[in-house]
Amino acid sequence: MAPKQILIIDNEPYIQEVAQISLETVAGWAVITADSGAAGIATAEKMQPDGILLDVMMPDMDGVATFQALQANPSTQAIPVILLTAKVQAADRQRYEDLGIIVTRLAHKSR
């Protein structure tokens, strides 16, 4: 079976790398990366990954906007998205939930 393809959309190169290495090593997923929301949408359209890890804090198009765009785009709608952020404040939480995002704490998963 072909490994799952995960698209990481994040503007921080090191985070991209670490995430990529981690996912490849731990989960054996094939990781593709995009540096921005726009690039990410294009890549998602083209590559149709199995999942998208989406950084929220990005310049230009931030994670939420990218997410909305993905949801609006019929070719990417179905792809599950996990938003990653270090920044969750009450106002943001509400915003996420309004968009149908399930917010969970990313606890230190020791695995």
Next chain:
Amino acid sequence: MLDPAEIKRFHLDWGPDFVETVLDSIDSLVVVLNADGRILACNRACETLTGYRLGEIQGHSPWELFVPPEEQVSVKAILQALQQGQQLPSSENHWVTRDGELRLIAWSNTLLFDDRNRVKYIVGTGIDVTARQQAEAVLRQQVAFEQLLGATARQIYNSLSLQATLNTAVTEVRQLLKTDRALILRFKPNWAGVVVESLASPQWPATLGLQIRDPQLQTQFLAQYQEGQGSAISNIAQAADCPMSWLTHFQAKAALITPILQGEILWGLLIVHQCAEPREWQSFEITFLDQLSTQLAIAIQQSELYDQLQQELNQRKRVEQVLQVAKDELEERVAERTAELKHLNEQLQRELNERQQAEANLERLSRQNELILNSMGEGLCRLNLNAEIMFVNQAATQLLGYPVDALVGKPISLVISDEPDTAPAALTPVYASLEDGSIHQANNMRFLRRDGDTFPAEYMSTPIWENNVIAGAVITFKDISQRQQIERMKDEFISVVSHELRTPLTSIHGSLRMLASGMLDKQPEKQHRLIEIAAKSTERLVRLINDVLDAERIAAGKLKVEKTVCDIAALFQQAINTMQPMADKAEIWLLSSPMAVQIWADPDRILQTLTNLLSNAIKFSDAGGPVWVTAELITPDQLPDSNALPVSDIPYVCIAVSDKGRGIHPDQLEVIFERFQQVDSSDARIYEGTGLGLSICRSIIQQHGGHIWVESQPGQGSTFFFALPQYLSRPTTPSV
């Protein structure tokens, strides 16, 4: 012409009888004496007067018979002289008649001589001048009376007091007329009389002060008296009707009564009495009394007038005295009052001064207060119990955009936002403080400006207590939009910083966890990569923390700058070395044209500045673009803000970092040097950046006495300049 016959007849008739007849027809006495002085013949007049017939006196000497004893000596002497033949002038002497009556005879003697010139006969012719003498006496008395009357009148005039006048009158009258009593009776309105003055010889009863009521007087004599007609009663006892019958009680035997008339009115009576015997009143006496009573009347009137005048004068004097007393009293009172008033006035003046002082103080205080109120940065409103604005300070008017008169009297709800959902809550603190008298605060309220804008404000409502009663409230408020903005910026900064912190930490943590898991034991190249990522991320973390700390130090004014001699070229090189990797990654060409010039500066800080500018230039440039770093010497006047710099004749080293990036909008050229400012907050997150960089650079450059600025064309690129004065050693004048 007489008939000769008649003359002849006369000569015939002329004989001794004829002579006798003639002698007997004359009134005068004729007496012929012989040489011895004895009576030879006398005429009828002589016989009549003496009462003797010739036969009885013939042969006697006249002085024996007729001459009173006291005159005999002188008469004898005259006779003897006559006998001697001396012609003597006329002389007078008395003869006593047979009846004993004394007659005064004025003799004139003629001597007849014999042929031997011896006195033969003495013919004496005498005229009875007794009557004449009496008349003379009366006349003399009258004259005396007249004179005395005049004197009396004058005296009466001179004595102005009525009583003195009356007294004088009765005194003089009694003296003149030699009466036993003289009195003045004054009538009262009912015709009773009172004796107002009386003088009598001591043996006769006094009548002074006697009050008399005599009906007979009234009925019988009053009219007469009122006419001015008096009564003269020689003998009261015999008088048929006596007006003063009562006078008999006082032993008056004769009375002379004269009315005293004041014009038409019978004032009273002037009465003289003879008490010793009846007396025949002489007409001149009556006249005298009349005249005296007239004088008396005048004098009475005069003295009454005088008395009246005197009374009036006295009254006036009394009045004057009273007035004087009143006047004195008044003056005294006025003086008192004046003193009082003066005192009061002084007091008032003092009070006035005090009050003026107090007012001046109050005004000064009030002005000060006004100044204070209007110098406050916060807005201040005073509300009454109805939450209506009574007073606003200047800041309030400015913040709210209303002039004072547009606010006074309006309810406070005018300016506190009337958004339906916020209004009740917005005003609650105001009403609460008006009600419970304690301080209430409200944060995050919106105030409504006149132009419809709102601004965020916080306010405090403090009640005004006056005499233990709530009298209103004072609202102080301030526009917190700037603060909110700053807070927003701070929040954002914090979120940015925390993100910036977490990002490398995520990398570090992730890397280390992977490494620790051992899953990469068989993939050393991945291990190396992770280690490198962790190391680089650590550096990034360190840089970030340093930046934040620097920014805080700068904000606290505690940025330390350690200056020494630096070489520009060397710094350039270092900076480029540091930024090269980043530039490579971004596909930017780094180009530099350094200058071998030295400055007095903190090399680390200058380096920091350079790398910061380079970093920005790289970030904002498109891939493939160039970034230049240049240095040149300039003169102070070439600086954009030459008047703001402290030194003026030292050359400046001007370093420029240029890029061909997107450029900066003219409005932003100054703003970007402030803290937390990102040109575009999204841009800085492409790469690391907290927005502190440029503000840190500015602080560093300023601490070197330099200046930093930017020139830019949107879409074409920007050039950041910083110029440092070229001190070659520690400058003598302080640069910072």
